[in-house]
Amino acid sequence: MRLKFTKMHGLGNDFVMIDGITQRVKLTSDKVRQIADRHTGIGCDQLLLVEAPRDPDVDFRYRIYNADGSEVENCGNGARCFARFVRERRLTSKEQILVETAAGVLQLNVQGADQVSVDMGAPVLEPAKIPFQADIQAETYPLEVDGETYTVGAVSMGNPHAVLLVEDVDSAPVERLGAAIECHPRFPARVNVGFLQIIDRGHARLRVFERGVGETRACGTGACAAMVSARIRGLVDEELEITLPGGTLTIHWPGPGEPVTMTGPATAVYHGQIVV
Numbered sequence: 697m698r699l700k701f702t703k704m705h706g707l708g709n710d711f712v713m714i715d716g717i718t719q720r721v722k723l724t725s726d727k728v729r730q731i732a733d734r735h736t737g738i739g740c741d742q743l744l745l746v747e748a749p750r751d752p753d754v755d756f757r758y759r760i761y762n763a764d765g766s767e768v769e770n771c772g773n774g775a776r777c778f779a780r781f782v783r784e785r786r787l788t789s790k791e792q793i794l795v796e797t798a799a800g801v802l803q804l805n806v807q808g809a810d811q812v813s814v815d816m817g818a819p820v821l822e823p824a825k826i827p828f829q830a831d832i833q834a835e836t837y838p839l840e841v842d843g844e845t846y847t848v849g850a851v852s853m854g855n856p857h858a859v860l861l862v863e864d865v866d867s868a869p870v871e872r873l874g875a876a877i878e879c880h881p882r883f884p885a886r887v888n889v890g891f892l893q894i895i896d897r898g899h900a901r902l903r904v905f906e907r908g909v910g911e912t913r914a915c916g917t918g919a920c921a922a923m924v925s926a927r928i929r930g931l932v933d934e935e936l937e938i939t940l941p942g943g944t945l946t947i948h949w950p951g952p953g954e955p956v957t958m959t960g961p962a963t964a965v966y967h968g969q970i971v972v
């Protein structure tokens with residue numbers, strides 16, 4: 697199968713974007729892993745497949761695959777790149793785009809320059825819906841990992857996130873602890889793991905060990921989940937600038953039951969074709 701693709705990134709979280717509307721695409725987990733491989737394929741954190749919507753009131757559907765081949769529910773940086781991709785491929789000229797994901801319908805707002813703002817929907821905090829094993833919902837939970845007990849927040853942005861507060865993200869044990877928590881048995885669908893350093897009530901730094909990928913240079917849903925967890929703990933205001941290794945996202949969340957809005961860049965790098 698010969699596929700045209702566009703390589704894009706959101707703050708260094710990189711994607712292979714595939715138009716499954718004007719191309720016949722049949723993906724398997726093996727083919728996704730082959731495409732995502734940074735030595736023998738194109739290389740990416742996620743592969744994003746654009747399809748026609750199932751709901752006639754929505755503009756598109758897009759499916760999200762991690763580099764390990766797993767299909768997942770949501771991708772914040774990917775949503776921004778998706779919005780620019782469908783406009784650049786002339787699949788739409790809209791500036792406000794509705795797209796179905798496995799997590800639900802997102803509204804994307806293409807702004808000037810390369811900025812895109814996404815209504816990411818309301819976070820989910822009930823443990824069973826994250827999913828996370830806990831007797832009651834709480835702001836934080838004790839989590840035993842390799843004999844040590846850590847304090848974590850647990851939030852779903854359609855996909856599951858664990859959030860740990862750290863003094864300094866640069867020295868946080870992202871690789872070791874991220875890998876251990878990603879596969880922790882209390883997260884039955886595995887989990888993305890965020891390490892959050894609060895600077896003040898309007899600024900924070902974040903590193904994310906992503907489910908199915910490892911540490912990425914940025915994670916949009918991770919930034920949203922980290923903001924929600926910090927806000928329910930009373931540590932930040934309703935607008936937070938979050939700086940990740942790849943750059944800064946602006947996250948806005950008024951509070952429980954309200955949608956989280958994420959704003960940031962989306963960048964196209966090159967176009968190509970691959971035979972898989």
Ligand SMILES: N[C@H](CCC[C@H](N)C(=O)O)C(=O)O
Nearest residue numbers: 771772773855907915916917
């Ligand atoms: N690894 C995530 C999906 C991609 C999320 C991230 N790239 C983002 O920008 O939100 C998961 O397994 O839920």
